[in-house]
Amino acid sequence: MSQFHELSLSTGPAGLVFECADGCSRRMVVERQTGVLTIIDRGDPYAQHRGSHSDLSMSAPSVTGAGAHEGPAAR
Numbered sequence: 001m002s003q004f005h006e007l008s009l010s011t012g013p014a015g016l017v018f019e020c021a022d023g024c025s026r027r028m029v030v031e032r033q034t035g036v037l038t039i040i041d042r043g044d045p046y047a048q049h050r051g052s053h054s055d056l057s058m059s060a061p062s063v064t065g066a067g068a069h070e071g072p073a074a075r
């Protein structure tokens with residue numbers, strides 16, 4: 001069962017910080033310079049996270065098999 005969680009946006013030293021406003025503790029940072037998204041805390045992996053800001057919007061990502069087992073955010 002997937003459910004939607006809203007992300008709240010704040011700014012941190014590394015860039016934009018998205019934090020789950022629904023209490024599952026997911027946190028992600030989008031680096032200001034590169035735009036690279038890093039997941040700090042996975043929170044609820046089954047929830048779909050979405051959020052928006054006037055300058056930036058993020059939709060629920062689609063996950064495919066490619067690269068799912070590699071990369072820094074895999075575990």
Ligand SMILES: [Zn+2]
Nearest residue numbers: 005020024026
């Ligand atoms: Zn969440």
